[in-house]
Every structure is written in structure tokens, then in C-alpha cells.
Amino acid sequence: MREYLQRKEPFEIIAARHQTEDGLIPCQCLIIRCTADGYDLAFAENPDIEVFPVPESNVVADALVNRPDLWRQAAIRLTYRPSVWGSAPIFGVPFQRAVEIALKQGYTKSKYFLPNAHTGGGYESLLIHLRKVDDKRGELLQLEAWQYKPGSDFAYYLHAMSTNFQSLIVHLDGATIQYSGRDLDTLLLETKKVKGSHYQKFFRLDGELDVNDMHKLATAFLPGEQLYMEALDVAVMQNCA
Known part of the structure; x- marks a missing residue:
């Protein structure tokens, strides 16, 4: 978890450039990286900064990832650290x-x-x-x-x-x-x-x-x-x- 704290500042700098008036990040600003367990998200302009949907956005993000047509139109709320599953x-x-x-x-x-x-x-x-x-x-x-x-x-x-x-x-x-x-x-x-x-x-x-x-x-x-x-x-x- 400490490594995610170190990513907070660069996350906030990039997020501030792209976020909408609702505090959402357009999905077009992100890249999707397929993994053995599913997928990861990162900022397109800096793939070293991994991002995570907040718990309330997570299921919606799962649905959007499989729909490129909807992904291009969407914006979601993100954070710099993974949520605690089950909390x-x-x-x-x-x-x-x-x-x-x-x-x-x-x-x-x-x-x-x-x-x-x-x-x-x-x-x-x-x-x-x-x-x-x-x-x-x-x-x-x-x-x-x-x-x-x-x-x-x-x-x-x-x-x-x-x-x-x-x-x-x-x-x-x-x-x-x-x-x-x-x-x-x-x-x-x-x-x-x-x-x-x-x-x-x-x-x-x-x-x-x-x-x-x-x-x-x-x-x-x-x-x-x-x-x-x-x-x-x-x-x-x-x-x-």
C-alpha cells in the first residue's frame, strides 16, 4: 500500500488536467492492459501511473472495458490505489x-x-x-x-x-x-x-x-x-x- 501513496501526487497532477467538472476521468485518457486475471488501467500519457475505479465505479468499468464503443464515450471516477475488496x-x-x-x-x-x-x-x-x-x-x-x-x-x-x-x-x-x-x-x-x-x-x-x-x-x-x-x-x- 505504501507504493500507492508515492503515486498519489503524480496521479493528482495528471487527473487535474483531464477530469471533468464532475470529477470524472474520460476513459479516452486511459489505456487498458489485459492480464491473466483480467485487466489493468493506466494513464495513456504515463503508463507507469496505474489507476483504479473507486468501488462504486468498478462494476461499470468492467462492463465498459468490453464495449469499446461505450468506452470512448464514458468517464469514470478513479483513484490512485486499489480499494479493499470486502470492506x-x-x-x-x-x-x-x-x-x-x-x-x-x-x-x-x-x-x-x-x-x-x-x-x-x-x-x-x-x-x-x-x-x-x-x-x-x-x-x-x-x-x-x-x-x-x-x-x-x-x-x-x-x-x-x-x-x-x-x-x-x-x-x-x-x-x-x-x-x-x-x-x-x-x-x-x-x-x-x-x-x-x-x-x-x-x-x-x-x-x-x-x-x-x-x-x-x-x-x-x-x-x-x-x-x-x-x-x-x-x-x-x-x-x-
Whole structure:
């Protein structure tokens, strides 16, 4: 997944030149490369930049690829990284929209899970809270994330501070938190923050840090990077306390 982060900037540069007013990329700007498993897509002007339909566009893209006449007329929404097959949001709002809501309304929370990974009586889940806070550095947005794998009594916890999570962050730390069964239900089912019975921090950074470096460190720390990376397009439950 880290290699895809490195492709984000060149993807965005090329995409900006071609995207429509709806944020779509004309299929004529792409090349189709047949593989043993199906096909890959890349920008025609730079075949080194592989592109991927977002999950909502994927089935449509599959249909268009086999219809050159329709392909020439079409435009689809693309991204620079593959989606996590089998992952699902509770509600669907892109992550940056979630940030905008939190900045405007003060608070949002979101949850992703892997529906095809039901083990130990539950699903692998990622819960994210975004809250606007007054800090000595000014008004900031606080991100808290809990990643949980079934069969465990603890969750991996990530905490970060930024003005908007678009360019720089000013704080990042990671820890594990141990929970009772009841506390896990409160955290994962009610999506409410719970203190837990034992907290152990493993790293901390203070000072300006590029948001892409935050993603690299977060995915290195969390037990699985799939849900975190998918949460860039995270689902949001609004007006929750």
C-alpha cells in the first residue's frame, strides 16, 4: 500500500488536467492492459501511473472495458490505489467530507469493517472519531482511531492532531488499550469512546509532519493497513455524542 501513496501526487497532477467538472476521468485518457486475471488501467500519457475505479465505479468499468464503443464515450471516477475488496462502511461519506463536517459541526464519527472476515464472534473493525478542539496551538481537529481484530481483548489506538488533515499534522501517537467484553461492546457496537483497563503507548511525534508520513507510520503500526487506507473514503455517522 505504501507504493500507492508515492503515486498519489503524480496521479493528482495528471487527473487535474483531464477530469471533468464532475470529477470524472474520460476513459479516452486511459489505456487498458489485459492480464491473466483480467485487466489493468493506466494513464495513456504515463503508463507507469496505474489507476483504479473507486468501488462504486468498478462494476461499470468492467462492463465498459468490453464495449469499446461505450468506452470512448464514458468517464469514470478513479483513484490512485486499489480499494479493499470486502470492506464496507456503515454509512458513506468521503474522508475529506468527514473532515469538513467535523470542522463545521464540531464532531463526526465513522466505522469500517470487513464483512468477509467474521472470526471469533465479530468483524475486524476500524472506528474513527473526528473532533474540533481548542489547543494551545490553536483550533485543531483531533483524530482518534481504534482498530480491533476479533478474539482479542485490546484495540490498537491512533491519535493525531491537524488543522484539516490535508497537508500537515502537528501530533501523532500510537498505543494499545485493553478492554473488558462490556467495554468492547460500548466501543464497537455503540461506537462510543471507552477508557479501558490498561493503556500502553508505543510511539509519539510532536511538531509539523506531512500527512503522508502520518499515513506511513499509521499503517506500519496498525495490525492491518487495509481498513485504515480504505478509511480515506470513510463513512460518517453525524450528530453522535
